[in-house]
Amino acid sequence: MRAIVYHNPWNIRVEEREEPTISMPDEVIVAIRATGICGTDLSIVSGEYTARPQVIIGHESAGVVVETGGSAGKWKTGDRVIIDPTYFCGECSNCRKGLRNHCLEKASTEAGVSIDGTFTRYFKTTSRFIYPLNEEIPFEQGAMSEPLSCVLTAVKKLAVTPFMRTAILGGGPIGLLFYTALAQHGIKNGVIYEASENRIKLIEKHNVLADNWNLEPEFIPQKNQYDLIIDTTGSLLEKSMQAIADGGKISMMGLRNNQQTINPREIADRSISIIGSIDSQDTFKHAVDLINSGSLGLEKIITNQYSLNDFGIALKHLGCDLETQRRSNDISSLKSVIQM
Ligand SMILES: [Zn+2]
Ligand SMILES: [Zn+2]
Incomplete structure (x- = not known):
């Protein structure tokens, strides 16, 4: 064969x-x-x-x-x-x-x-x-x-609740499956950040996202912006820490070797959860x-x-x-x- x-x-x-x-x-x-x-x-x-x-x-x-x-x-x-x-x-x-x-x-x-x-x-x-x-x-x-099963495992660990202000970093298949899985868990709106212009065009052309989801090319973090950030790129933890709200959750699912600098004090002081998941x-x-x-x-x-x-x-x-x-x-x- x-x-x-x-x-x-x-x-x-x-x-x-x-x-x-x-x-x-x-x-x-x-x-x-x-x-x-x-x-x-x-x-x-x-x-x-x-x-x-x-x-x-x-x-x-x-x-x-x-x-x-x-x-x-x-x-x-x-x-x-x-x-x-x-x-x-x-x-x-x-x-x-x-x-x-x-x-x-x-x-x-x-x-x-x-x-x-x-x-x-x-x-x-x-x-x-x-x-x-x-x-x-x-x-x-x-x-x-x-891949859907891997995403569901991550979502289960995140114990999400409806109406969390949500960002998905990366609009590849895993990011899009998160979008689908989160909808099943009551999260019906949010933003997907995707750096590839071509991929943005494809997502739009194939009408993948519901109207109450936005697609943005660049993740520019603002203070207290999101309760839930899903990083499928594996390389945006620093920015995620800048955008996550007090008590928020950051999901790390991308496998990418890189170094990021975050302040551990903030994790404690602001009750932030950084949750990894594989398979x-x-x-x-x-x-x-x-x-x-x-x-x-x-x-x-x-x-x-x-x-x-x-x-x-x-x-x-x-x-x-x-x-x-x-x-x-x-x-x-x-x-x-x-x-x-
Ligand atoms: Zn796979
Ligand atoms: Zn075993």
């Missing part, structure tokens, strides 16, 4: 790989139909996020069950499914503390990072990591469950239910679809150019999906 294989930064290739086979009774093989291109994939390609050389990348997927082991429960050939790619063992000390998104096995079990992922035809997983995808929901929307923990089912409801408007966010052979073009449209080996704000897609 053809697969997108990572070798080292800026060196990814379409290669032939062996198809997986069932070796344990609880295993299932899923024929991948759609896999979303995630910010993590871009960071792997550009060398900002470490992946194992020779690994098949990709982790946000939906497909069809084509084979099951003897004890794969209710699953059968032909079932449309969504894959939860975040393996957890259930037995390590972190899993036993409920920190399944920090499973101690993660370094050697992360699909599309340390073990083979889903930018390919077939993927082997176990029955506990797949969920049903409703008949009428397209595979590419099913593939959004993983998903106990929210995958919730994400699947929301997606199966068909009511999230994901068709407005998934703007571009490509074949596996056009992976390089898809990356380029997300501002990640394999030829020049550079990333830029020259973006012509919101969420991109590879169709198989």
